[in-house]
Amino acid sequence: MEVTPPRDEAELMTRARALAGLRVGELARRLEQWVSADPRKSKGVAGQLAERALGATAGSLDEPDFLELGIELKTLPVAESGAPKESTYVCTLPLQTLHDVDFEDSAVFRKLRRVLWLPIEAASERPLVERHYGSAFLWSPSPDELEVLRADYEAVAEKVISGRVEEVRGDLGVALQVRPKAANGRQRTLAPDGDEGFVWTGPRGFYLRPSFTGALLARAFG
Amino acid sequence: MEVTPPRDEAELMTRARALAGLRVGELARRLEQWVSADPRKSKGVAGQLAERALGATAGSLDEPDFLELGIELKTLPVAESGAPKESTYVCTLPLQTLHDVDFEDSAVFRKLRRVLWLPIEAASERPLVERHYGSAFLWSPSPDELEVLRADYEAVAEKVISGRVEEVRGDLGVALQVRPKAANGRQRTLAPDGDEGFVWTGPRGFYLRPSFTGALLARAFG
DNA sequence: CTGGATCCAACGCTGGATCCAC
DNA sequence: GTGGATCCAGCGTTGGATCCAG
Numbered sequence: 001m002e003v004t005p006p007r008d009e010a011e012l013m014t015r016a017r018a019l020a021g022l023r024v025g026e027l028a029r030r031l032e033q034w035v036s037a038d039p040r041k042s043k044g045v046a047g048q049l050a051e052r053a054l055g056a057t058a059g060s061l062d063e064p065d066f067l068e069l070g071i072e073l074k075t076l077p078v079a080e081s082g083a084p085k086e087s088t089y090v091c092t093l094p095l096q097t098l099h100d101v102d103f104e105d106s107a108v109f110r111k112l113r114r115v116l117w118l119p120i121e122a123a124s125e126r127p128l129v130e131r132h133y134g135s136a137f138l139w140s141p142s143p144d145e146l147e148v149l150r151a152d153y154e155a156v157a158e159k160v161i162s163g164r165v166e167e168v169r170g171d172l173g174v175a176l177q178v179r180p181k182a183a184n185g186r187q188r189t190l191a192p193d194g195d196e197g198f199v200w201t202g203p204r205g206f207y208l209r210p211s212f213t214g215a216l217l218a219r220a221f222g
Numbered sequence: 223m224e225v226t227p228p229r230d231e232a233e234l235m236t237r238a239r240a241l242a243g244l245r246v247g248e249l250a251r252r253l254e255q256w257v258s259a260d261p262r263k264s265k266g267v268a269g270q271l272a273e274r275a276l277g278a279t280a281g282s283l284d285e286p287d288f289l290e291l292g293i294e295l296k297t298l299p300v301a302e303s304g305a306p307k308e309s310t311y312v313c314t315l316p317l318q319t320l321h322d323v324d325f326e327d328s329a330v331f332r333k334l335r336r337v338l339w340l341p342i343e344a345a346s347e348r349p350l351v352e353r354h355y356g357s358a359f360l361w362s363p364s365p366d367e368l369e370v371l372r373a374d375y376e377a378v379a380e381k382v383i384s385g386r387v388e389e390v391r392g393d394l395g396v397a398l399q400v401r402p403k404a405a406n407g408r409q410r411t412l413a414p415d416g417d418e419g420f421v422w423t424g425p426r427g428f429y430l431r432p433s434f435t436g437a438l439l440a441r442a443f444g
Numbered sequence: 445c446t447g448g449a450t451c452c453a454a455c456g457c458t459g460g461a462t463c464c465a466c
Numbered sequence: 467g468t469g470g471a472t473c474c475a476g477c478g479t480t481g482g483a484t485c486c487a488g
Contacts, residue, residue: 036452043451044482051482061455061480077484087447089483124485170447177447181480185449189479202448203479210445258474265473266460273460283458283477299462309469311461346463392469399469407471409456424470425457432467 003055009069009138015054016116016136024120025129027053035129042128046120047075050133054116062107064114071138072115076213077122078134084210084217085122093168093178093204095191098160103150108176108206112149115139117216137220145175148212152176156206165191165201175212181205225277231291231360237276238338238358246342247351249275257351264350268342269297272355276338284329286336293360294337298435299344300356306432306439307344315390315400315426317413320382325372330398330428334371337361339438359442367397370434374398378428387413387423397434403427 006012019027027049028035036042051058056065056073065073079085091107103109119134141149152173159167170179182203193199228234241249249271250257258264273280278287278295287295301307313329325331341356363371374395381389392401404425415421 038451040451040485043484045452047482048453058454075483086484089481092480122484180448180450183450183452183478187478205480207447207483260473262463262473265462267474269460270475280476297461308462311459314458344462401468402470402472403458405456405472405474411457427458429461429469 003052005055005057005068006066009071012054012066012069012071012116013136013138016118019050019053019118019133020135022133023129024049024131024133027133028129037127037129039124039128046128046131046133047073050075050118064110066116070114072111072113073118074115075118075120076217078119078217080123082217084213085124087177087179087207087209088213089181090176090206090208092181093156093160093206095160095165095189095201095204098157099192101157103153106153108149108153112141117213117220119217135221139216139220145212148175153206160191163192163194163197163199165193165199168204173209175209177207177209178204179207225275227277227279227290228288231293234276234288234291234293234338235358235360238340241272241275241340241355242357244355245351246271246353246355249355250351259349259351261346261350268350268353268355269295272297272340286332288338292336294333294335295340296337297340297342298439300341300439302345304439306435307346309399309401309429309431310435311403312398312428312430314403315378315382315428317382317387317411317423317426320379321414323379325375328375330371330375334363339435339442341439357443361438361442367434370397375428382413385414385416385419385421387415387421390426395431397431399429399431400426401429 006015024046025035031049031052033049035045051065051073054073057063057067064070074088076088077085091111094107116136116138118136121131121134152175155172156168156178159165168178170177172178180202185202187203188200189203190198191201228237246268247257253271253274255271257267273287273295276295279285279289286292296310298310299307313333316329338358338360340358343353343356374397377394378390378398378400381387390400392399394400402424407424409425410422411425412420413423
């Protein structure tokens with residue numbers, strides 16, 4: 001079952017509304033995709049199923065999920081309390097090429113310019129296939145949110161550019177956090193180290209903190 | 223069956239001499255590796271079998287096949303006439319990073335600094351498994367050969383750096399040729415295009431022309 | 445509840461080259 | 467014979483994220 005890309009925002013939202021209340025297992029059945037029962041082996045599966053159901057461009061590299069609409073899809077795991085259960089992955093931290101990139105030209109900005117948030121139930125005692133999708137909502141950062149993101153981004157960029165990559169840890173940032181992003185802790189990649197030099201370090205990614213996405217949920221649902 | 227890396231040049235040459243006269247199918251049997259009967263699907267297999275038999279470092283990335291000896295292995299398909307039947311792949315053309323690389327610092331130079339050439343029968347009507355390995359010989363470029371290679375390399379580098387990548391075609395070069403290197407013709411990669419700009423173009427590789435490797439054969443075997 | 449560690453699939457890139465139309 | 471097109475395996479990277487120790 002392949003779904004064509006949505007022609008416009010209205011079509012995308014119609015499809016997204018049709019997901020609200022659906023169990024992950026039911027969507028997997030419709031799309032004829034098997035889902036592992038091991039939680040460690042089914043990370044990301046709910047998001048990939050949603051991509052297929054909504055007609056996201058398959059295998060798009062460094063492009064929005066809905067290319068012609070300029071919209072990125074993110075599932076957002078929500079605990080029983082109503083708060084996000086996990087941080088949200090944004091993109092890889094480009095250690096090699098951060099130097100000549102202003103925030104407005106960054107992958108972070110491009111990814112977050114327009115996001116379709118799709119909440120999903122995330123009580124860890126409930127098996128993935130039993131969890132329900134929620135009501136999706138479109139979001140673009142407000143001027144205030146943009147300034148917070150920009151400040152966090154620039155603090156990270158400044159450290160990387162000046163060769164202090166080991167200071168770029170998870171405790172940085174109000175909204176935008178940096179954490180390891182790799183298959184395991186032994187992975188290594190190159191980062192700048194002073195003029196012309198390089199050091200090996202762990203690959204990292206940008207993430208949105210739960211406090212930030214929680215505020216978006218609150219604004220959307222009151 | 224795993225073979226340990228050769229401890230020194232003498233051990234490498236002893237192993238290489240043991241390959242002379244051996245059929246590809248026989249070596250595959252000893253190494254317990256299946257070989258496709260479709261010639262299009264068995265490109266490169268004779269070389270990979272030789273690597274395993276001689277104890278080349280497995281999966282070495284951008285390093286010589288015999289790391290501690292600084293020696294690269296290349297099989298050389300030889301027609302009944304005694305001339306090379308194909309050009310020899312050297313390395314990828316690094317479109318992004320050619321700018322600050324002199325010939326002596328280039329991947330081409332590093333790959334060709336010291337090569338163990340392993341001739342192999344290449345009458346196309348003979349199935350791969352029936353073809354025989356020949357007598358291997360060590361080679362390093364003579365001063366004259368180095369100058370030819372350098373001139374070809376610099377001509378290519380000059381075009382790439384000045385943003386004229388579309389002029390970098392197979393008709394360039396006396397010894398060192400540039401040809402497409404990709405899974406298919408639709409592959410695209412980025413190349414410089416004037417100051418700060420980029421253009422999409424096909425990935426390319428450096429190859430040695432048959433006339434060049436033919437001269438090496440003639441020198442080695444008279 | 446924070447932040448380091450980890451999991452899978454898909455795709456790209458590299459290294460091994462030869463195929464084959466003109 | 468030239469030179470553009472192509473084939474496979476192995477491994478790295480990215481994009482989808484969540485797991486889980488302290």
